[in-house]
Amino acid sequence: xxxxxxxxxxxxxxxxxxxxxxxxxxxxxxxxxxxxxxxxxxxxxxxxxxxxxxxxxxxxxxxxxxxxxxxxxxxxxxxxxxxxxxxxxxxxxxxxxxxxxxxxxxxxxxxxxxxxxxxxxxxxxxxxxxxxxxxxxxxxxxxxxxxxxxxxxxxxxxxxxxxxxxxxxxxxxxxxxxxxxxxxxxxxxxxxxxxxxxxxxxxxxxxxxxxxxxxxxxxxxxxxxxxxxxxxxxxxxxxxxxxxxxxxxxxxxxxxxxxxxxxxxxxxxxxxxxxxxxxxxxxxxxxxxxxxxxxxxxxxxxxxxxxxxxxxxxxxxxxxxxxxxxxxxxxxxxxxxxxxxxxxxxxxxxxxxxxxxxxxxxxxxxxxxxxxxxxxxxxxxxxxxxxxxxxxxxxxxxxxxxxxxxxxxxxxxxxxxxxxxxxxxxxxxxxxxxxx
Amino acid sequence: xxxxxxxxxxxxxxxxxxxxxxxxxxxxxxxxxxxxxxxxxxxxxxxxxxxxxxxxxxxxxxxxxxxxxxxxxxxxxxxxxxxxxxxxxxxxxxxxxxxxxxxxxxxxxxxxxxxxxxxxxxxxxxxxxxxxxxxxxxxxxxxxxxxxxxxxxxxxxxxxxxxxxxxxxxxxxxxxxxxxxxxxxxxxxxxxxxxxxxxxxxxxxxxxxxxxxxxxxxxxxxxxxxxxxxxxxxxxxxxxxxxxxxxxxxxxxxxxxxxxxxxxxxxxxxxxxxxxxxxxxxxxxxxxxxxxxxxxxxxxxxxxxxxxxxxxxxxxxxxxxxxxxxxxxxxxxxxxxxxxxxxxxxxxxxxxxxxxxxxxxxxxxxxxxxxxxxxxxxxxxxxxxxxxxxxxxxxxxxxxxxxxxxxxxxxxxxxxxxxxxxxxxxxxxxxxxxxx
Numbered sequence: 001x002x003x004x005x006x007x008x009x010x011x012x013x014x015x016x017x018x019x020x021x022x023x024x025x026x027x028x029x030x031x032x033x034x035x036x037x038x039x040x041x042x043x044x045x046x047x048x049x050x051x052x053x054x055x056x057x058x059x060x061x062x063x064x065x066x067x068x069x070x071x072x073x074x075x076x077x078x079x080x081x082x083x084x085x086x087x088x089x090x091x092x093x094x095x096x097x098x099x100x101x102x103x104x105x106x107x108x109x110x111x112x113x114x115x116x117x118x119x120x121x122x123x124x125x126x127x128x129x130x131x132x133x134x135x136x137x138x139x140x141x142x143x144x145x146x147x148x149x150x151x152x153x154x155x156x157x158x159x160x161x162x163x164x165x166x167x168x169x170x171x172x173x174x175x176x177x178x179x180x181x182x183x184x185x186x187x188x189x190x191x192x193x194x195x196x197x198x199x200x201x202x203x204x205x206x207x208x209x210x211x212x213x214x215x216x217x218x219x220x221x222x223x224x225x226x227x228x229x230x231x232x233x234x235x236x237x238x239x240x241x242x243x244x245x246x247x248x249x250x251x252x253x254x255x256x257x258x259x260x261x262x263x264x265x266x267x268x269x270x271x272x273x274x275x276x277x278x279x280x281x282x283x284x285x286x287x288x289x290x291x292x293x294x295x296x297x298x299x300x301x302x303x304x305x306x307x308x309x310x311x312x313x314x315x316x317x318x319x320x321x322x323x324x325x326x327x328x329x330x331x332x333x334x335x336x337x338x339x340x341x342x343x344x345x346x347x348x349x350x351x352x353x354x355x356x357x358x359x360x361x362x363x364x365x366x367x368x369x370x371x372x373x374x375x376x377x378x379x380x381x382x383x384x385x386x387x388x389x390x391x392x393x394x395x396x397x398x399x400x401x402x403x404x405x406x407x408x409x410x411x412x413x414x415x416x417x418x419x420x421x422x423x424x425x426x427x428x429x430x431x432x433x434x435x436x
Numbered sequence: 437x438x439x440x441x442x443x444x445x446x447x448x449x450x451x452x453x454x455x456x457x458x459x460x461x462x463x464x465x466x467x468x469x470x471x472x473x474x475x476x477x478x479x480x481x482x483x484x485x486x487x488x489x490x491x492x493x494x495x496x497x498x499x500x501x502x503x504x505x506x507x508x509x510x511x512x513x514x515x516x517x518x519x520x521x522x523x524x525x526x527x528x529x530x531x532x533x534x535x536x537x538x539x540x541x542x543x544x545x546x547x548x549x550x551x552x553x554x555x556x557x558x559x560x561x562x563x564x565x566x567x568x569x570x571x572x573x574x575x576x577x578x579x580x581x582x583x584x585x586x587x588x589x590x591x592x593x594x595x596x597x598x599x600x601x602x603x604x605x606x607x608x609x610x611x612x613x614x615x616x617x618x619x620x621x622x623x624x625x626x627x628x629x630x631x632x633x634x635x636x637x638x639x640x641x642x643x644x645x646x647x648x649x650x651x652x653x654x655x656x657x658x659x660x661x662x663x664x665x666x667x668x669x670x671x672x673x674x675x676x677x678x679x680x681x682x683x684x685x686x687x688x689x690x691x692x693x694x695x696x697x698x699x700x701x702x703x704x705x706x707x708x709x710x711x712x713x714x715x716x717x718x719x720x721x722x723x724x725x726x727x728x729x730x731x732x733x734x735x736x737x738x739x740x741x742x743x744x745x746x747x748x749x750x751x752x753x754x755x756x757x758x759x760x761x762x763x764x765x766x767x768x769x770x771x772x773x774x775x776x777x778x779x780x781x782x783x784x785x786x787x788x789x790x791x792x793x794x795x796x797x798x799x800x801x802x803x804x805x806x807x808x809x810x811x812x813x814x815x816x817x818x819x820x821x822x823x824x825x826x827x828x829x830x831x832x833x834x835x836x837x838x839x840x841x842x843x844x845x846x847x848x849x850x851x852x853x854x855x856x857x858x859x860x861x862x863x864x865x866x867x868x869x870x871x872x
Contacts, residue, residue, distance in 0.1 A: 325758075423814075
């Protein structure tokens, strides 16, 4: 008789290793998946049972790029170009409002938004990240966290050297934590210097942690970097020895074929955010080529200020659709490849090699998706269903690191009414000052 | 003391006539909106009260193009080009399965999907539409319904003359009904003849009803029509005298500037389906130009087989985002214009001139959207919120023609468990035969 802490049952169980298993069961012990089996195949006992006949069970979604606390700026200034949006609204608002207290009040609501739409791992770059990490550790959302480092003052520290000091201290505080993975975040080629990039690379390698950076988000950025360094952003980063499998390259919209090849060769992770890139009219990333060339492609929502959701189901459908119409090939970005980017490959992008699939020995980050609503019937193919028809709000249960975080749509580690109430305080101040 | 049948309260009330009203109330008498006012402005009594502090109240969404019964083919064959999808999967499956009984079992679930995501009016083109109309009349979903007419046999009738006879009979059965508007549906330029178009136009004008047609969906179609008639689809339709304000031109992807001008001049309605067009890689419609030139632009989901959702909130966000990135202009398709297309202008596209806004005297098609979930906080601007952050599943109440159809997420006119059960029967047969 096998004994599990949790079993999760599904009409369909999605595994990249084992394929689609009808009436499948995931057996969890401690923080890891112990067994994947078909109902009836094994005698077992379990302390807790989730899922059932009306659910698809799949690996939790991996959001490879966001700025969680920017939930406070959702909808503050839409329908604007990137630089006007940043310079007129976001940067001034950040300068005025972003403090440790802001982070503590905003991040829980963003975490709730992500968890309730099936995200079990997220990569965050923002400020006062020691405070964010504390909040996220308590909630139990797996998070790869980087303090933003730029060549001008941030809300956290007045210059890049102090920002790096903060980062190294932050890394020491959190390295080895069960769900928090500290990381380093040189913001972008256009907001840093070769010296900052070199220091960031050294620290990343020293601690063997992800290095998060925004790359080639807009055509303007490409032009600016070419003007300054005589090379496109990817070639510039390559020339200064920055690129490696530790790098998480957010956006990566404006890459030519050779640059994609460089990313493939150096095993650079891509955190593509197609909804944000579309909303700001930054451009459309070459997803078809990323997949065909075997690039390490993950998906991200970017922050709520530029999306305006943290819903990876939306991001999957948008990616599949924009990929097809942009490449003029309806067979490109098929559902299974998009789901893989949002789970298994996304986990690889963030440096996890035992996460993102339902397979034995992997970390137990698992979600259930309801399939008995009018909008979720019929289900001929559960993978197609997840990418094209399922909604973030169909998520019913979320397990992270073997712990039930969300069950029957109830938060188990967040006092959501209190979190919303505390958040109101920040929202009111922003609304009074900035709302048009 | 004013007396209403229903009042609906919102923290924000969205009206194109009156603007955004904070703490606004819609007062409904019979099938129409009697009054729009601010809380405290008026003494009133009401038999029923919906909404409240946690809701946005807005006109119901208008889905200007779908094929409701195709819900049975959702996810049957994804990641394929339009013609392979039609010829290998959809047409054979339709030939085998689509009968009156199929329509009666599929349409209620599709109606439930639409209602539960805020659609209060939809335009449907399919087969056995007398049966669809009966189902939809009982449910109370406002529907503009056309029997598909093509130059080959359909499941309903063996040739276009019989299909037209069916249509005229259908029109006589339903004209003047409170929520069903009969319509005529010559399928597309490439599946009809000038004679069919001429007869369809005559019948449309005789009864003063919408004429639904697919136009310029793919580049292939344009090439085919140019080869056959020496003109692009819009110019061909114009040359045979087909175009008028009765025409609902679905898709309308491949239009040049002059063709848009023709549509504007002739007051042709556009039913743009950007998600379907992207999924099948058909192309991207010029939404920015449609809006700038003042074209009568509505949005549609197309059928569940090519979307794979009937969720107009998804369609709004997708439209706004793809418009911006395709036009390289983040200020294009601002939220308010996209919401207008999905409500007021969409109603105009379908020939309603007293529908699609919260204003006195208009038909009482009203929805409430919850704004107290983690994904729906904060709300600085409710119009931006509806387009960029709200989800179809945030819809809490739906009133159509002054009747409560959906309340606190419960269907009032559909026995949903029974509808899903009856539908299972069809799904099982299709699954056994066609699932890859």
